[in-house]
Amino acid sequence: QVTLRESGPALVEPTQTLTLTCTFSGFSITTSGMCVTWIRQPPGKALEWLAFIDWEDDKHYSPSLKTRLTISKDTSKNQVILKMTNMDPADTGTYYCARSGYSSSPFDPWGQGTLVTVSS
Amino acid sequence: QSVLTQSPSASGTPGQRVTISCSGSSSNIGNNYVYWYQHLPGAAPRLLIYKNIQRPSGVPDRLSGSKSGTSASLAISGLRSEDEADYYCASWDDNVSGWVFGGGTKVTVL
Numbered sequence: 701q702v703t704l705r706e707s708g709p710a711l712v713e714p715t716q717t718l719t720l721t722c723t724f725s726g727f728s729i730t731t732s733g734m735c736v737t738w739i740r741q742p743p744g745k746a747l748e749w750l751a752f753i754d755w756e757d758d759k760h761y762s763p764s765l766k767t768r769l770t771i772s773k774d775t776s777k778n779q780v781i782l783k784m785t786n787m788d789p790a791d792t793g794t795y796y797c798a799r800s801g802y803s804s805s806p807f808d809p810w811g812q813g814t815l816v817t818v819s820s
Numbered sequence: 821q822s823v824l825t826q827s828p829s830a831s832g833t834p835g836q837r838v839t840i841s842c843s844g845s846s847s848n849i850g851n852n853y854v855y856w857y858q859h860l861p862g863a864a865p866r867l868l869i870y871k872n873i874q875r876p877s878g879v880p881d882r883l884s885g886s887k888s889g890t891s892a893s894l895a896i897s898g899l900r901s902e903d904e905a906d907y908y909c910a911s912w913d914d915n916v917s918g919w920v921f922g923g924g925t926k927v928t929v930l
Binding site for chain 1 (some may be wrong): 921
């Protein structure tokens, strides 16, 4: 059974750096074609793709957030880490990780998500 | 502003058929697969349709996907109360070299 779980701080202050961890089981991110993706949803708004990392450690970022995001993985711990710098109240929302691939692979399954609030 | 365009809402009575549309461009839907997700409040989004028309196991056949050119649709027939949720389309975008989503459609069962 494939599962993913997001973890990280529930509250961050503006200008701080957010670090989120996606811990997964039931698959190996070193398997050819395998990726893990981060997606977020601000309150009342749509889903937004943030970044993904693939089995060869290639990284892809949303163009609008590229300068603020860093994605990495720790294969020994089955974890994918997302860092977002210079947090702003507009970054408040639920952050999800999901198993994925490239264009022919869907986000499936997703983690339950973790709510991050940016406030002083 | 989402790259893919969805109507913000759709509704129907139990048993009716509801269709949700998703419009894009040649860089995304026109040249790549479309995926549909259901999102219930407080829950993880769930994959409903992959590769335009395929249903994962466990998704009932009263849900169906289609694609034509730069647009795609999700149809829900035999509408049920548990179908009340937000629905999102997604596709790979060659210009972004990443994923794009629609703005979501809220389905209400009257």
